[in-house]
Amino acid sequence: MTSAMTLSAPPTPPPRGAGRFQRWLYRSGSGLFLLLPAAVPILLLSVFPLVRGIYLGFTDARAGYRVTTNFVGFDQFAKLAHNALFWQSFRIGLVWAVSVTVLQFLAALGLALLLNADLRLRWLARTLALVPWAMPPVIVAIMWRLLLDPTVGSLNESIRLLHLGEGTLNLLGQANSALPTVIVIGVWVGMPQTTVTLLAGLQSISPTLHEAAAVDGAGTWRRFVSVTLPQLYPIIAAITSLDFIWNFNSFGLVYVLTAGGPGGNTMLPMLFAYHEAFGYGNFGYASAMADVMVVLILLIMLAYLPSRLRRSR
Amino acid sequence: MNRTRPLTRAGQYLALLAYLLFLGYPLLWLVSISLKGARELASIHPSLIPRSLVWDNYRIALTDQGLLRSALNSVLTSVGATVIVIVVSVPAAYALTRFRNGARTAATLWILISQVFPTILIVIPLFLLLKSFGLLDSLPGLTVVYVVWTLPFALWMLMGYMASVPQEVEEAAAVDGAGRFRVVFSVVLPLLTPGIVATAMFAFISAWNEFFFALVLISTTEKRTLALTLAKYVGSEGQLQLGPLAAGSVLATVPSLVFFLFLQKRLSGGLLAGAVKG
Numbered sequence: 001m002t003s004a005m006t007l008s009a010p011p012t013p014p015p016r017g018a019g020r021f022q023r024w025l026y027r028s029g030s031g032l033f034l035l036l037p038a039a040v041p042i043l044l045l046s047v048f049p050l051v052r053g054i055y056l057g058f059t060d061a062r063a064g065y066r067v068t069t070n071f072v073g074f075d076q077f078a079k080l081a082h083n084a085l086f087w088q089s090f091r092i093g094l095v096w097a098v099s100v101t102v103l104q105f106l107a108a109l110g111l112a113l114l115l116n117a118d119l120r121l122r123w124l125a126r127t128l129a130l131v132p133w134a135m136p137p138v139i140v141a142i143m144w145r146l147l148l149d150p151t152v153g154s155l156n157e158s159i160r161l162l163h164l165g166e167g168t169l170n171l172l173g174q175a176n177s178a179l180p181t182v183i184v185i186g187v188w189v190g191m192p193q194t195t196v197t198l199l200a201g202l203q204s205i206s207p208t209l210h211e212a213a214a215v216d217g218a219g220t221w222r223r224f225v226s227v228t229l230p231q232l233y234p235i236i237a238a239i240t241s242l243d244f245i246w247n248f249n250s251f252g253l254v255y256v257l258t259a260g261g262p263g264g265n266t267m268l269p270m271l272f273a274y275h276e277a278f279g280y281g282n283f284g285y286a287s288a289m290a291d292v293m294v295v296l297i298l299l300i301m302l303a304y305l306p307s308r309l310r311r312s313r
Numbered sequence: 314m315n316r317t318r319p320l321t322r323a324g325q326y327l328a329l330l331a332y333l334l335f336l337g338y339p340l341l342w343l344v345s346i347s348l349k350g351a352r353e354l355a356s357i358h359p360s361l362i363p364r365s366l367v368w369d370n371y372r373i374a375l376t377d378q379g380l381l382r383s384a385l386n387s388v389l390t391s392v393g394a395t396v397i398v399i400v401v402s403v404p405a406a407y408a409l410t411r412f413r414n415g416a417r418t419a420a421t422l423w424i425l426i427s428q429v430f431p432t433i434l435i436v437i438p439l440f441l442l443l444k445s446f447g448l449l450d451s452l453p454g455l456t457v458v459y460v461v462w463t464l465p466f467a468l469w470m471l472m473g474y475m476a477s478v479p480q481e482v483e484e485a486a487a488v489d490g491a492g493r494f495r496v497v498f499s500v501v502l503p504l505l506t507p508g509i510v511a512t513a514m515f516a517f518i519s520a521w522n523e524f525f526f527a528l529v530l531i532s533t534t535e536k537r538t539l540a541l542t543l544a545k546y547v548g549s550e551g552q553l554q555l556g557p558l559a560a561g562s563v564l565a566t567v568p569s570l571v572f573f574l575f576l577q578k579r580l581s582g583g584l585l586a587g588a589v590k591g
Contacts, residue, residue, distance in 0.1 A: 286433065
């Protein structure tokens, strides 16, 4: 836990020294020149693109030479409102992001509780749990494709060996199973980070709270519900929100796994907008889609976070 | 505390075993395929343990011109981005933690915002911007994008480490008459080194693993990064056999994994500790 504290607040310096220190600090300039090397690329390549990206949604921007871009107000959004394919993709995106976030949280909480208990093989689970976090998403996708492949994969042979069926499954290639399969893989990818975060939260709960509850006669479950969970609420709120945003915005994993197929069954909004922008060159239209995604993420966060944070008090 | 009952213990081990299987089995399968010969891969009864260990796949992957070229491109962009990120963010982190002005709020706000917005929103203007600078489909262009992409988190981490360097040390040095640059270079930097190393590793992993920007910004085959080339191999351009593909995937994971295991201790919970308590 000591290492986890490195990013928390420093001990406050004695006030009388601080004033003199600040004067010494400001003696040679206000320190803004120290910020400049970071500020220039941030303003040019992050803030400006962000603002322009939002703005592009209100234009008819297209790819290509000598194309003029005009401001068209809400035209793109009006067009988008009638684009059934986009809304279908949006639904898929929500199903994907919510399922992965929820399942990943439950799985991670379970693993974190196990890692917090005094078990053998804990080191192995700890190390293994970090591997998916470190792997490039593209490699993760390749790995799962090899695992689930109908011929070189392990799945069908296992089914045959266990006499569970003929073993002709193609989980990623069949319309009804593609999305659930992709969701399971999404859980595999995102679980480690959530586990590590929750584990840190678990370890920062003071044991005296548990002891007090035990003295009062609370059993394991009761202690979990009335001590562990309330203590974890702020961390749960933070990590599930971040997970949701990351999942909703994820691209590489599903792009390599299914490329949105079969039949658009795993076409996440990011993939949809990517095809619109770089497949058809409709930059304005794709930006409008991204704008809609941002607004909906913000709305969901606004609905979710206050209620979570209130419970944590 | 009270002792765990044997039945509960058994349940816990069973659950742990299930987790180990879920987390570890796909990895084992990847390694297994990377060690199988072409003939065994064609067999209709694949098994986890290869009948005979074949290192050919690794030899093919390590001599494949496309893969080697992409690996070099990945090293260049990741190392380049990491160096620039560190050079740029260490002074910024110092200024943001020590000076009391509005910049800190602005920086925190930007860090948060950059986490929420989908990359698709930023990538179109970036594409247009790089095109107007003639940096589209170029490794320097991609490197610059990676700098900005990893900067929020690097800055966040460094600000955390910086805050844990006691200000008293600087004050003492200042009282002894050292100038500000002396203080920063000979007092602050040595104390900050572990934090800088951790941040550099993190920046490297982020750039090494990145795929989306490379997909959009790079179009020439010779300029592809490793992630991009492997993704193309597994897709419609499947020129590589499955065995070498698996071997290449294992090799491509090694750099991130090695750095990550180093980082493990620091990462344990530290990332959100600041965010939650802040």
